[in-house]
Amino acid sequence: MHIDARNIENNSIIEGDICIVGSGAAGISAALEFLNTPYKVILLEGGGFEYEKQMQDLYKGKTTGQRYYPLESARLHYFGGTTGHWSGFCSTFDAIDFKEREWVPHSGWPITREDLDPYYPRAHKNLDLGPYEYDVKYWQGKDPELKSLPFDGDAVYNKMWQFSKPTRFGTKYRDTIVKAPNIHLYTYANVTDITANENASAVTQVTVKNLAGKQHTVKAKQFIIACCSIQNARLLLASNKQMPKGLGNQHDNVGRYFMEHLEIKSAELWLAKPDVLKLYHWEWEITKARAELAISEKMQRKYKILNGTASLTPLDIAKNQPAFIDMWTADTAQTKKNFAKLDQANKDGAKKEGHRSYQLFTRLEQAPNPNSRVTLDVEKDALGVPRAMLHWELTPLEKHSLRGIYKIIGEQIGITNGGRVRLMDYLRDENDNTWPEFTGGGWHHMGTTRMAADPTKGVVDANCKVHGIANLYMAGASCYATAAAPNPTLTLVALTIRLADHIKRKVKAV
Template sequence: MIREGSSIAAGSVLRADVCIVGAGAAGISMALRLTGHGMSVLVLESGGFEHDDSTQALYGGRVADAKLHSPPDKYRHRRFGGSTAIWGGRSMPFDPIDFEARPYVPDSGWPISFEDVLPFYPDANLLIEAGRFQYDAESAFGPDAPPLIDGFDSPRVRTEGIERFSTPTNFALRYRRRLELAPDVTVLLGANCTGIRLAADGKTVRRVDVATLAGNRFSVECADTVIASGGLEVARILLVSRDVAAAGIGNAHDNVGRYYMCHIAGNVGTLTVNGPVSRVRHGYEISPDGIYCRRRLSLTEPEQHRLGVANMIARLHFARITDPAHRNAVLSGLFIARSLLSYEYAKRLQDGATQGWGHKLRHLWNIVSGPYDAVSFVTHWIFKRTLAQRKFPSIVLRNRTNRFSLDVHGEQVPLRESRVTLTDDVDALGMPRIQVDWRYCQLDIDSVARTLDVFACEFERSGVGTFEYERDRLEDDLTLFGAYGGHHIGTARMGSDVRTSVVDADCRVHGVEDLFVAGSAVFPTSSQANPTLTVVALALRLADHLKSRWQAVQG
């Protein structure tokens, strides 16, 4: 059942076995997993079915450096389905090495292993509609699948890893009907969690306070509470809940909001492959189960250990869009039309340089000089992206020169100084807004550089081509767009030591018996991977844990 929070009588106390705060990928996945087992589940969602400016404004806040991080109300959607309304669908699991405590990645190490999460990945893959849980080329395409680059074989560099793409699935559209029909799940829209209130001893949750923008206020009492509101909002809810825990729930050791990570990313260097263009498979391939897939470059795990570098992948990419020297009509068309694109994508079409009329005229000349390419691209985009149910993931142009940049996506070292804090400003509900102070370190840049050096060495050794990049401008290339992609990670990190973490291996807040966190906030490290698939897998794992707790109480 789905209802409006405004329909609840003011001052009411609702009761449920499980209360989930947030109906994004994590919250909806948990609700779907818990239904049908005799439990009552209540999901509190701030937004409605559509975007609403006043609701979205609740995400407003500050950033310490606007060049390094987008405003807090960007990349996040406060609505039913959460940010799955805007995600690109890129999916891949974390690697086993990501869960390890690596001495060369400070503050790394999860209290669980890859094997603990692995059983939940296949179901997560189905929920996000990315097909089978197969993430190497041979299992996805068969043993005769052509390589990424014909003739390239390296004991140090993997080229058989793939990423899969969701439709991309908007969880609100895909799962709304299932939740409407579920007799044991109630979703309340327009219902904002304004605080978690603990019992006097601080060991259990007494109630969850809820408010609507219209001024209605009520509360929820439940056996277990889960905060599944996204990496930034999780920190805010824990920090504002300070009536019993003076520093905020789970924050006795000042860890809530700290270790905030995204990813280190950017387009770097030039890879020139020898021979015909048919030698390279740089675009999207369709798997036998109908999923768009793409190959990636990465170091093997033994090589990462040997070099002492953080995890990183790279995709073959076209030249920098902002530079008209590429002489490509499609890229220039995208640059000229960037004001018509969504914030998330238009941001990557800025390079920070002054762009006068001469620069724009060169782009316009590219468009005029290549009308066939432009028309072909627009036609493809309309039928394969705009009108398609399973959308073509992104722009991939025909390979005509065997010259590529590398699209780098790297793990960020967790830094305690990188953090989310509260400000003195308040939103329409009276809740303090946040300030985001995202930071990176030289180790992040050096890890990418040393990985790229191996790529260059192995391309030259194999004779397939050359890769060159400017080491002096690498940091600028990797921070050109700041914190990448709205991947809000690590603000309520998982760990076995209460002095350095917020939740335990079961995602339970340290010291509170019945309060849990779902989502990327609990990740101790960021991996090379986009977080959504692992967010859903961990949400399913947590749902099974809560189901076991409930069954144990029932006897």
């Protein structure tokens, strides 16, 4: 069922069993888990079914610290959310990503990789991925031309990625959600405030507003906030009538530990002879699976580095490509043109005989840093909510890790006489912790309502429930305690399905 919140009577009271705020990958995945159940689900979307500039304006904000993308373009504000410009990259987290690592401050989750294992295959279905297989040998069995570089797997291994179509949740799941008798989708219903009971131990209702001047109240027994990492934190911080620092923020953790993936060109690989390196090749909307070079847990521990992967692009193509940080603009149409031009350049530059030189491009997890954070600005949006301010701050560990990754890769390729690795200039001085102008992120927002068993160290518990509030849950990558190397979408969908299962058990037991 679909209701446009602009067209119902002002100050309406909307009631249900479960209220989900946000209809991106997390919000829709949560709603799908309650299809055909006895529970009335209220799914709130701030925008409509298509991109609208005035809705995007609600996501405007300021950035400080490390150079970053315009906030209003980094997330899409309509049904389907940011899956509208998702590239479809998917891979699982590694076991080490969940562990406490003594060289990574604030690392460690209250769950393990094994806790997510049952949910990854279910997430595959939502994302239209292939078989739940991330073993390089499986894919090589499908195509003998997927030959590996000659690395020692105990040091450098091939981490496999699968690629979604990419699935646009707003297109694929629109009819399913709208036709579901127990799911009530309200569009143009922006949540502007969360209200708890007198001692703030449970949420009683949320307030929704829209640009048509309407305001409504939504009441439910369970609330799931699935807006995205920046907006999740913004909403908790702005809901400060009862708790001056914001809901769930007794220990000043909401908004802190904002993490991105550093996505940055880092080195060159020069091979002894040309090679197409088909195993490592990616072509937009064609490639089903490929490998990136990854560092084993053993070597991460030995060199005390963060987790990261290296992808390979022919150097004569890569050297003419602008940095991603310069391609992503506040003009969504122009951004699409920039990436279409990049994709065409990749196709035009391909050589059947292969290439001898490749650019090594790194996707590196960011160390959890409490100074990297989301706060509220004094300026408010058109609905009266303080705008978000993002301070993105890196640490010396990121640059140390980049050097470590290519030291290991360089040593391993050198041992085989298969080639050599050449570091880019900005990585050569081990005492230099500055970052070049072309440093960028992957548009992967994580960590602002981080998971921790100890309420003083995080915002949500192992079930994504806000500490101290019985019926308030956060969904999505904002719950990540560390970022890992892969893009966050596959894992956030798996984590959301796990959250939905937890709520099913909880409401059934009542």
